[in-house]
Amino acid sequence: MNSPVSLFSTLPTPAIILDRQRLEANCARMARRAADAGVRLRPHLKTAKSAEVARIATAGQFGGITVSTIAELAYFFEAGFRDITYAVGIAPSKLTAIEAYIARGARISIVLDSVRAAEAIAGHAGAPLSVLIEIDCGGHRAGVAAGSDALIAIAKRIADAPGLHLEGVLTHAGHSYHAASEAARAQIAIAERDAAVLAAERIRAAGMTCDTVSIGSTPTALTDVPLDGVTEIRPGVYVFFDLSQARLGVCNVDDIAVSVLATVIGHHREAGHMLVDAGALAISKDVSANEHDPHIGYGLVCDIDGRPIDGLYVADVHQEHGFVRSTHGTPPFERFPVGSQLRILPNHACMTVAPYREYHVLDTASDALTKWSKTYGW
Template sequence: MNSLAQLITPACLLDLNKFRRNCQRMQAVADSEQLTLRPHVKTLKSLQAAEYYAPASGPITVSTLAEAATFASAGYTDILYAVGLSPNKFGQLAAIQRLARDFTVIADSLAAVNALADYAGELELPLSVMLEVDVDDHRAGLLPQSDELIICARALSAAPNIHFRGIMTHAGASYDCDTKASQQAMGQQECERIANAAANLLAAGIPCELVSAGSTPTALAGIKHTGINELRAGVYATFDCVMAGLGVCETDDIALSVLTSVIGHQVDKNWVIVDAGWMALSRDQGTALQQQDCGYGLVCDEHGKLLDGWYVSATNQEHGIISHRDNLTPPESVFGYGRLLRILPIHACATAAQYSKYHVIGDDGNISAIWSRVNGW
C-alpha cells in the first residue's frame, strides 16, 4: 500500500520533507550557539522519527516512562524524564537505569526530593536527578531565588546513591506570546532566571552539570540563549496551528496532518461532514484566544494544499464538521462525497496521541514508510 486512496480514514500523515526541514532548523540554532540540543520526543514518540532529529548518540527528553523504557531499549543512554515523578512509578526506575546510564528524573519540592532520596537506597545504580525551576509562573518548578531551591539541591547532593545533575526549566508561558518581541522577551527571561538559579547554587557550593531550558517559541525566538548549556524543545519537529498562530512557523511548515474522508453534508448549513471527529483530531482548542481561531484544525485538499477559510468548526466523537469562515457553499469538486482531505492539527502532540502509527509521505505524495509510536505511561 503506497497510495493515500488505499488508507482507511482517519489516518495520521507525516510529510517527510517538511519534518526534516523543521528538524534541521532547530539543530542549526543549537549549533550556532554551541549548545547541546536535547530534543523532546513527546510529540511523535517514535523511534523511526527520532533517527532524524534525536539520534541515539545524543540526549533526549521524554514525557512518559513508557517512552523512556522504549528508547532505552533502543540504545539511548541519556534520557531526561521531564515530568515530576510520583512514588507509584519508582518501581520502574531500576529497569530503565540498567539500560540508560544517564537516565534522569526531576523534582520540584523538598517532599519529592526526600521521597527520591529514601527510595534511592533500594536501587543498584545511583539515580540522577535534576531540579525544575519556575521561570514564568506558568506551571511547576522552584523559584530561582528561593531558599527551597538551595535546600533541595543540597539534600540531593548529600544523599547517598543520588547524582545531582543540575537544573531545568520550560517556559510554557511562551505559548501565550503572540509577537516576536514577546517571544524574545520570554526567551531572555527564561535564560536569565535559570542562569541566576545556577549562580545561586554555585554560590552555595553546589555546581550544576546541566543548565537546561527551552520551548519551541523561545528556542526559535532569534535570541542568544546566554546562561544555559542545553536547549530543549519538541513540537518544532512537526509544528501545528498553535505555533503558526504565534508566528513561530508558517502553516506550510506543519508536517503532521490527519487524512479524512467526506461522508456527508448539511446542505442548508453549508456544512461538510467528515469521518475525523475528536477521537481523530483531539479536542484541543489552543488557538481559541489567538487572532485567528482555527477551531479543531485547518482544512487542506488531499495533497496538503491549504483551502483558504475552511476549518473544522465542530467535532463529535467520530464526526467532524467543516465550515467556511464566511459561510460559503462547499464546492462539490473539493468536498464531494468520498473526497479525501487533510486536517492540520491544532496541537500536534494531542492529535498524534490518537494514533499508533504514522504514514510517512515522500516526494511523490505517496506513502514511503510507516512509523510506529509509543503510547501509554
C-alpha cells in the same frame, strides 16, 4: 508518478500523514539554532513518540532525548536511546521502572521541585539517581523560583542523599505559547534563560555542583536570544510544528509536517456543514491557535495535496465526527462528495498525534508512502 490521491486512497481514516521533507527541514532548523547558540540539543520526543523521528532529530547531536512518560522511556530505550531525561515531576511509584532501565544501561535524569519530593525518593534502594531541580521561569505550572530559599534547601537535600546525584536545573517556558509578538517571545526567552542560569549560579555559590542548565520550548528556542550559561535546549513540537506555532509566528503554515487524513461522510446542507470521520479523538479538542486567529476552529482543512482551502475549517467536533464549515458561507459540497478525502492541519500537533499507533510517511522526494512506528499511552 503516484499522486497523494492514489497513495492515500486505500488508507483507513482517520490517519496521520507525516511529510518527511518538512520534518527533516524542521529538525535541521533547530539543529542550526543549537549549534549557533553553542548548546546541546536534547529533543523532547513527547511530541512525535517515534524512534524514526528521534533518529532524524538527534542526527549530528550528542544523542540525548527527553520524554514525559514511562511508556516513552521504555519505547526509546528499546530503540537504542540511552541518555534520557524524564521531564515530568517524579512520583516514587515510577522509580522501580526507571531503575530497571538504569540497570540495563540507561542514563536517566529525573525531575523534582520540592524538599518533600526529594525526601520521598532519598531512601530508595536502587541505582544512584541523577536529579534535576525544576525551576519556575514564569509559567507557574511547576517548579521553584530561582531566587528562593527553597531552591537551596532542595539542592542540599539532594546533595546529602547517598542515592541521589544533583545534576543541575531544568525549566520550560510553556507560557511562551501565549506570546502575541516576536518581541514578547524574546522577552520570555530571556526570562527563561536568566531563571535557569541564576538558579545554577546560586547552587554553585552554595558549594554544590550544577553541571546541567536545561531550558526548552519551541517558541523560545527559535529566537536569537543568546544562551550564555545554558548547556542544553529541549524543544519538542518543532519537529512537526502546528497551527499554534504558525499563528505565533514561529513557523509558516507550509512548515507543518503532520495532518490528519479524513473522509467526507456526509453533507448537511440545511445546517451548512460537511461531516468528516475525524472528530475530537482524531484531531483533539485543542483550539490553541484560536487565541491568535478565531477562524481556525479545531483545524484548517486542506485538499488531498495538503494545500489549505480558503475559508474551510473544522468548526465543531463530536467524538468521531468533525463539522467542516466555510467562512465564506456554503461549503463546497460538489467539490467534496461523500467518500472524498481531506487533510486537516492541527492546532497542537502533540495532542493530535498522541493516540495514533503509526505514521503514514509521505516522502515527496521518492514519491513513496511508508509506515513509521510510534508509542502511546503512559
